[in-house]
Amino acid sequence: MKTSFLRPLLEAAVLLMVLLGGLRWVLGLFSRNTHVYQPTAGRQLRLAFWSALALGCGLSVVPAVALKDEPANKLEWVLAAGFGAVVLALGGPALLLHLRYWRLNQATAVVFQPQENRLEVYEAGQRIPFAQRDLRRVERVTCSARHSFWASYDYLRLHLADGRVITLTSLLTNLEPLTQFLRSTPTDRRSVAWCWV
Structure with missing residues (x-):
């Protein structure tokens, strides 16, 4: 019963990964270097892959x-519940961050062309x-827990003179080149264990 339920799910997951990888490769052949960054399915999959995989495998127990x-x-119930709780503690915070950043x-x-001084x-x-x-x-806030599922989630906040605050998250792009571009502006760098905005 257990294998008849899990096997189609695993086959579908592998097929989806192969299709997405092939599609990305084909699109990469015909695309040009872009300077527009926005949340894409590929970027989201790259950030949430390991935490979603851990939760899917762990909670299936x-x-x-x-x-x-x-x-x-x-004993079986205690072991299954304990394993589920550990996996939820490891993968849950990353998925919460992902949902928050997506929201x-x-x-x-973001249109970012440093050669043309354009942001x-x-x-x-x-x-x-x-x-x-x-x-x-x-x-600039980065994650200090470098070996966690949520290590690649970080954010950048631009504080404007009129009081507005623009929040850019790692769901858009790698934020380090953008931080380097804004190095002439006073920058507060912090490292926290969990980068909740």
Whole structure:
């Protein structure tokens, strides 16, 4: 019973990964280098892959114990629940961050061309008007837990002179080149264990 339930799911996951990898390779042949960064399916998959895989594999133990032919004893339930709790503690925070970042930047696009001294931020298709001289402070927050599932989640906040704050997350792109581009603006760098915005 357990293998008849899990095998189609694993086959579908492998097929989806192969299809997405092939599609990315084919699109990479015909695409040109872009300077527009926005949340894409590939970027989201790259960030959330290991945490989603861990949660999917780890939490499948509890239904497997519940659906097996003979009733499970207490030890099996304790082991399954403990394993599920550990996997949830490891992968859950990364998926929470992913959902939070997606909510913040789902409609955000960044046009970044350092050679042309160009940085533009669009929210829902509308350009947020600001120039580099309008920036009062840049806040760069990175993750100090380098070996966790949420290590690649970080963010950058642009504090403008008029009080507005623009938040750019790692769901858009790698933020380090953008931070280097804004090095003439006072930058506060912090490293925290979990980069919640």
